[in-house]
Amino acid sequence: MKHFDAVIIGAGASGLMCAATALRRGKSIAVIEHNPKALQKVSVSGGGKCNFTNMAASKEHYLSSNPDFCISALKQFSPRDMLQFVQNHRIKTYQKTPGRFFCSETSAVLIKALLQETSAAEFFYNTVFKGFEQTKNGFIVKTEKNSLECTSLVISCGGLSYPGLGVSSAGYDAAKKTGHRIIPCRPALVPFNLDSSVMKHLKYLQGISLPVEIKTGSRRIKEDLLFTHFGLSGPAALQASLYWNKGMPLQINFLPETDVFAHLKSLKQNSKQKVNTVFKAFFPDKFINFIIGEPSLFLAETPDKKLREISSRINAWTIVPAGTRGFRQAEVTAGGIDTADVSSRTMESKKIKNLYFTGEVLDITGELGGFNLQWAFSSGYVAGKNL
Numbered sequence: 001m002k003h004f005d006a007v008i009i010g011a012g013a014s015g016l017m018c019a020a021t022a023l024r025r026g027k028s029i030a031v032i033e034h035n036p037k038a039l040q041k042v043s044v045s046g047g048g049k050c051n052f053t054n055m056a057a058s059k060e061h062y063l064s065s066n067p068d069f070c071i072s073a074l075k076q077f078s079p080r081d082m083l084q085f086v087q088n089h090r091i092k093t094y095q096k097t098p099g100r101f102f103c104s105e106t107s108a109v110l111i112k113a114l115l116q117e118t119s120a121a122e123f124f125y126n127t128v129f130k131g132f133e134q135t136k137n138g139f140i141v142k143t144e145k146n147s148l149e150c151t152s153l154v155i156s157c158g159g160l161s162y163p164g165l166g167v168s169s170a171g172y173d174a175a176k177k178t179g180h181r182i183i184p185c186r187p188a189l190v191p192f193n194l195d196s197s198v199m200k201h202l203k204y205l206q207g208i209s210l211p212v213e214i215k216t217g218s219r220r221i222k223e224d225l226l227f228t229h230f231g232l233s234g235p236a237a238l239q240a241s242l243y244w245n246k247g248m249p250l251q252i253n254f255l256p257e258t259d260v261f262a263h264l265k266s267l268k269q270n271s272k273q274k275v276n277t278v279f280k281a282f283f284p285d286k287f288i289n290f291i292i293g294e295p296s297l298f299l300a301e302t303p304d305k306k307l308r309e310i311s312s313r314i315n316a317w318t319i320v321p322a323g324t325r326g327f328r329q330a331e332v333t334a335g336g337i338d339t340a341d342v343s344s345r346t347m348e349s350k351k352i353k354n355l356y357f358t359g360e361v362l363d364i365t366g367e368l369g370g371f372n373l374q375w376a377f378s379s380g381y382v383a384g385k386n387l
């Protein structure tokens, strides 16, 4: 049986950063991947241009039952380190908003760089990880095709989101088998479905995108919201889904910088205009018809009670989504392997020596904007440095 210093399960962002880091330290590495090629998620991420980091990456941008867990890894391999990695490979980048970095060309350039960095590893593609056994000196890793021996085992097999790209619960199963707890998994960074009774009124808005502020629980998110044929999408909805649980309302402010009631009152005196005309500068007609309802209302004749009603629909439209689009359309999986039993400094299991976990399989989920790939790279680096 072939022996390696480490076997890494999963040729995703975190697995390959782990492999690259360990190879630089002279370790022998095998990577097991059930897809025919590596980095499938990187290839589709950021609309094909891969939003690979965000300079703002810090614990405030991650959701976890253990909010401090990500701090050490993000410090050991920071967004600046990731940017340096990319620049060392002469990859051209651009910032969509300050600090949010994408590849100028396509994700393919970053994939090429990661494959170059890991060319000394032995890759086993089209090979499904089936489990492992502990031995006196390490592990025997079982796949459907072969068995490999290793000193360290790294579980980097990602979450359950986007099954179309080949995902599995193998990471969670392996963790459970070794006594690790799993924080319940749910789809996140995912659009919302609305009830058909609501969609009856909203279907005309399909395709309209507006800058909004969404409040869900104690979180406020300022981003663009997109109305779709099934409900709500766009960055605002995706981001809100990270903090949303079934049954919770979303409160949407369509004019977050304006107190709409005060604005209408200030215009009311001597006004000859209709209420809906006031909003022509802010919204498309279809949205005005939906949010105001009665197109013939004259501002001067509309009682304050009615103006308050209209204002509250614009400043605090409240809706309870029926659910989300599920793992099929989720960019990430929230929840995962409980970090309480994993070292935040090394990513090593506190239960089993030389067993490591990296990336999305852990209960760390970043907001939209490059935070998830940064987490994958940081945690992969840390494991690669310590195995």
Ligand SMILES: Cc1cc2nc3c(=O)[nH]c(=O)nc-3n(C[C@H](O)[C@H](O)[C@H](O)COP(=O)(O)OP(=O)(O)OC[C@H]3O[C@@H](n4cnc5c(N)ncnc54)[C@H](O)[C@@H]3O)c2cc1C
Residues within 6 Å of the ligand: 009, 010, 011, 012, 013, 014, 015, 032, 033, 034, 035, 038, 039, 040, 041, 042, 044, 045, 046, 047, 050, 051, 052, 053, 127, 128, 129, 130, 156, 157, 158, 159, 161, 162, 165, 166, 167, 168, 169, 170, 171, 330, 331, 332, 358, 359, 360, 361, 369, 370, 371, 372, 373, 374, 376
């Ligand atoms: C459409 C989309 C767009 C995204 N865009 C961005 C973005 O722009 N920026 C950002 O930060 N994040 C983005 N993300 C999230 C980001 O891609 C992931 O969080 C990140 O890739 C996770 O890396 P990982 O290495 O932990 O897991 P993965 O990249 O999922 O890698 C896990 C690997 O393990 C393999 N595997 C699983 N089970 C087995 C098994 N049993 N045997 C063998 N191999 C197995 C998988 O095939 C996969 O290659 C996006 C995600 C999606 C779906």
